[in-house]
Each structure stands twice: as C-alpha cells, then as structure tokens.
Amino acid sequence: MDLELVTIGTELLLGFTVDTNSAFLGQALAGAGVRITRRTSVPDEPAAVAAAVSEALARSRLVITTGGLGPTKDDLSKTVVAELFGLPLEFHQEIWDAIVARFARMGRKLSDRNRCQAEVPRGATVLPNPRGTAPGLWISGAPGEVIMLPGVPGEMRGLVSNEVVPRLAARSGGTVVRSHVLRTTGIAESMLAERLEPVEDSLAPLTLAYLPSLEGVDLRLTVWNAEPDRADALLAEAAARLQQPIAEHVYGTGQQDLAEVVLARFRERQWTLAVAESCTGGMLGTRITAIPGSSGVFRGGLIAYHDELKRDLGVPARILEQHGAVSEETVREMALAARRKYGATTALAISGIAGPDGGSSEKPVGTVWIAHADAAGSEAHRAVFPGSRQEIRIRATQAALWRLWRRARAATL
C-alpha cells in the first residue's frame, strides 16, 4: 500500500525546524507495510496547501498531512482540506469540553481562537490526541482519503502509533518491511566491508546498509514485504551469518547503547567501575550514568582536567614530568589510582589531546590514551581520532567503553 505525505509549515522551508516527523512517519509506516512514495512540504499558505494535497490525492488517493491544526491564524490546513472535499466544518462540543478541561488542568488561559480546534469536517473520524488540544482527523470522500495530524512531534507520534498505524496495518494484507540493526565499534567501515564481502553476496533478497557514526558503524539488514514471521526468521538467520566474521566488534542490536551493554556485563560479574577522565571532562561518567540503575555498578570518579588533580589522584609527579599528561605511563597510573581510591573492581582512564590546540608532531591533536585496571593488572591503548574537539571526545569515550566491553567479554566468570 502506498501513500503520500504533505508536511505543512513555513518553518520547514525556512529551515528553522529540522523535519524529524518525516523520518518517524517513514519508519512507522514501513513497519505497517505502507510505503511513502512522495513527500511534499509547503508553507502555511492556503493555495500552496490546497495544490499540494489535491495533487497528492490525484496520484495516490491516500495522503497524510502534518501541521496547520493549531489555534493561530497560520493554521488553516483543516479549512483548506474540508473545502477540497466539499465538506462544511461542524463544531463538536465534546472536543471543546476536552480542550477546556485540558487548559484548566494546566492552569492556562483559554482564548477564543482555540474554538476553531473543536471544528471537524462533516463525517470525518476524530482521532483522539491526549497529548495536545487538536485531535487528528481522518477525512474520506470523492477525492480519496486525507489523514490530518498535528505537527508537534510528540502529538504526531502518539497519533501515528495509536490511531493511524493500526488502521493502515489492518488494510495492508499482512506484509511488512522490517529491519534488524547490528551495532559495531572499533572497526572502520572499509575494513568491515572487506570482512563481510563473502557473506554480503549471499544475503539477497535482504539488503544491507552501512551506517557510520561517531560511535561506530551500524549494519542494517532489511526485508522488504514479507509476512512478519518470515521476515523475523530471515533477519535472524542473516544477522547470525553477518556477525560471525566480526564478533569482537558487534556489541548490540537496534538502538542499544554500548554503556548499557557494559553495565549489564559488569552486573553479571558483580564488578564495579570507577573512572578518571582528562580530555573527556566527564563524558564517560555522563554516558554511564545516563543508564537507569547504573548506581549498582558505577561508583564515580575524578574529572582530572588540571594536572594538579592528576597528582592529587595519585599519579606520581615524576611520571607527569617525564612522560606528560597524555602518555601510556600517566593513563595507566590514573586507572590504577582511581581503582584504589574509589574502591572499584575496575577503573577506566582517558587522557588525550582533543584540540583544537595543544598538538605536536609527536602527539598530534586526536591522540588519546585509554587504560583500564582490575585485579589482573592494567592495559593501555593509544589511538589517534579524527574530527573536531567534540568528535574526538565522543570517539574516545566510545573506544574506552569498547575496551571495557572486550575485557568483560574475555574474562572467565
């Protein structure tokens, strides 16, 4: 089943808003076996909205619109679409009552402008929107069908998941487009492609996409238009074959975060963690404590930004003097000291040059030393990361977590 999407809003064309709604809709509809064949964005102008919606209806008979359902004078989508279908707008008392109650709950003043949000084209299905004032509308008639959704992302998402997808899925004949993502890190895209070449040729009819980011390369397998059970079986089989030549790099699936996976492995082993961070300035701690329940594993640690704080932690002054703050020796001492001082089974330390200044020919910007220490001793690794200051820090944080993951994976219980 195909449909077209019309997104309405001057701010989309001026570039003040990044259109994340379209990406959400694309994924949510694909999951229901529905393909978006075209997306059109127009400003909040009646003629532009009318032209875009009627052209889309002429091509596909089924159209989703987002935006233009608010209370201000810019919000005219509903009037325009009602006219296209030749339907009068009718005031719905129960929608108005819900709007009044909502405003009262939030202690906000209601204006007369809000009344238009309770108007519905005659015969349209009202899609309840508990997250906002404007309900969604499903309008059918001679030109086809238009599903009108608000542009506010939270409201639109709720309506799509709860009202639109179930209704469309029921029509789509039971086939789905489904993806499975393997998350990799610590290996370059080109190297991945080389290792996967033998497998890749045998994946058809599934497709494989490489999605590089600062945290690694995601591998997205996709099955197109299969029944759900068949799709899942194909994906599981392909994922298993794909994983084999790169197992030490595949840390998770879907949107799993490496910090979450590391914490789970530490919890299994009853290990605890402390950190000592220089160039990342707390980013490692932030990543780890973003995971609910991290307090069972994570004790905390030092943001040892200034060298005095590294000495205070326990790095001998002569090591800092002889080898510098960004060196194997210093980062090892940071990890060993953090482990001792903060009473953790394992400690992780990072020290590097995030730039833009401070590099040299020997230690260029991007040079990062990472060390971890536990009962078995300490281990240090050096890397030179490309990119901006922030990119180098993100890559360094991910690389440090990957070292912990490898360590926890290798350890015998």
Place this chain on the structure above:
Amino acid sequence: MDLELVTIGTELLLGFTVDTNSAFLGQALAGAGVRITRRTSVPDEPAAVAAAVSEALARSRLVITTGGLGPTKDDLSKTVVAELFGLPLEFHQEIWDAIVARFARMGRKLSDRNRCQAEVPRGATVLPNPRGTAPGLWISGAPGEVIMLPGVPGEMRGLVSNEVVPRLAARSGGTVVRSHVLRTTGIAESMLAERLEPVEDSLAPLTLAYLPSLEGVDLRLTVWNAEPDRADALLAEAAARLQQPIAEHVYGTGQQDLAEVVLARFRERQWTLAVAESCTGGMLGTRITAIPGSSGVFRGGLIAYHDELKRDLGVPARILEQHGAVSEETVREMALAARRKYGATTALAISGIAGPDGGSSEKPVGTVWIAHADAAGSEAHRAVFPGSRQEIRIRATQAALWRLWRRARAATL
C-alpha cells in the same frame, strides 16, 4: 526570488535518514534572499525523479536537487535531468583526473562505476566539490535551471556556501531575510510571553518566535526582505528593547553556549572553577570542557555518584545520614569541599533524583539541589525539573551554569 527543492533518496522516505539538508538549505538561501516555496522528496526511481523535477520547473523555473549523484546504480538523478533538458552526457577528463587523485590520496581502490561521476550534461556549469568525488552541476535550458548537489551533508553544505549562495545572492536584488536570536534560560515560556507582551506588539514588521528547548527559550527576531544594513539596524534596535524586561535571563545570542559565556566571565575575573556532580554524573564537566581553552578556568572535579565518594570528598557522614544525598545541606558541603580540595576560587555542586526510580512524595523524581561556593560563602537552590532521566540531567546542568552566570554577573570586580 523563489525556487523549489527536490531531495532524492529512498532512505529519506523510509525514514532511515533525517533530512537535515533541507533545514540547512532553507536557512542558507533565506540569508541570500531566496525563498524555498516547495520541497518534494522522491525515491531513487527515474520516473519519480523526472516527474518531481519537471513539475517543480513548471511552477518555478529554478530548482535545486540533492542526492543521486553517487557512483552506484541507485544514483540516476543526472541522467534523468539531462534527458529532461535534452542534453547528452559528456565525459570530462579533468573531473576524472581529480577523482583518481582523490582516491590515490586516500589509498582507496577506484572502481569503473566511478567513471559516470565524471560525466556532465553538455554545457552545464561544473561546481567544484573538494570534499567529495561528485561535483555539483548547474544546468540551464528551455525548461529552466536545475542546480544538482550531492546528498552527503558536508559536500552539499560546502557547495551551497561556496558556489550556490554567492551566485543566487548576486541575482536577488540585495534584499535578505535575516534573524537575530536572544538566548534565555531560567524562565518559562509563558512567563517570558507575559513580560514581553508590552514590547511584542510594537515589533512589527519584525516577527518574534519563541523556541523552547531543554536549555531554555530562544527568542528569534526576523526581518523579511530588507536591505542588509537596514535589516541589521532593525534587529539591533528590537533586540535591545526585547532584552530590557528580561535581562537577568538573556545570557547570549545566536548559538552561544551558556558554558562558553560563563567561562568568558570567569576568565575576565580570573576566577577558577571546580565541580562536584552526583546525578549529572559528569555532564557539567562535559559541557564546560567542550569549550576550547576551558583549561584556563576549569580545574576538574569529582563525579561523586556513590555516597562513599561524597564522604571521601569531605561531606560529613552525619549530614548524609540526617538529610540524605539530595538535600541543601549535602549539596552545600559538596560545593565547599570541592572548592577546598581542588583549589578553585569557585565550586559548583549538583545532587538530585534523575529517575526513573528513587523518588518519594517529599523528594519526587526531578528534585535537584544546586549549590555554588566562593570566597563570599555558599548559596543553594532547589528545583523540580520535568521530563525523562536525560532531560532532567540536561535541565539541571543548564540551571547550575545559569547560577554561576548570575553570580559572575552580580559580582563587583
């Protein structure tokens, strides 16, 4: 001057890629006085691309396309557009030489598929793309003009800034659409609107938009179609009037980060900073050290996640027992201890309940205590932030930086 945008790529419609290119183009073109009147996204299918481009040309005579210029078989935009204009494709040796040299530099293998990237519709202007292999193309003919750009964001941006905007600006008669953003924090959108009501009515013909985020509310003033000098004067005058009733909340302009502003004020005063973070787990340190040159001000600090680390820092055990980790007394002691221990003029401490668990009726999820300490003593504030774990942490970090900003602003030099 008006134009239409056609973005080409199956991934855009499937929702696997968020379309950030459109937002960049909207802003960059508005700055050159060019308005995008419609954006159409189509999949990598010849018929869909041909239909979208020819319809756009019929409406506006000037069209920008992005995507479909790569070396794979999906990339067919150029062939389709050349056919619309009735132009043959010609092989350009100098483009091919540049592609060969680029691959050699990167140590990558060149495939025969890349040869098509050196083909150009007869008579088209080649727009050099030093960031990638496919150049941009500016094609003119009977149907109008099509500017073809690669879809890779970095390459597209470079071509727009260096090649497209200068050429279009020269045509646009010298008027621009220009915005000025005031960044506020520590005040709700509704409260801002109330304070600004008297000013707001007198801003026309400028428009004012409220842009709320987790870090505060940005106020965007926009002048539409004025000459550059006149636009700047109007914006400066309006910004000054807008700022007056809310001065203690306006910390910057444009995309300035609050951490950057705080560091600048600290540098002026020759103050130094240390932190002690519990629920934010290093986010405060991360924000501060994201700013190049932060090492002149920032010494570091403790991620005091586990209560043992708070005791180790110097918070008396009886205070933790009597008042708990999330309390005025504990957070004050954290700030005072961090100041002493890490030798900074000023210390900032955060302790709170980021959730999803750990809340109580007395201290619900979102409760955060923030304290700062300096030679004049210490000050503590409590807030209850809404949102997810991550949102609460981001709001708490921003609120803590705002306290520092107010402190540095109020202090007599």
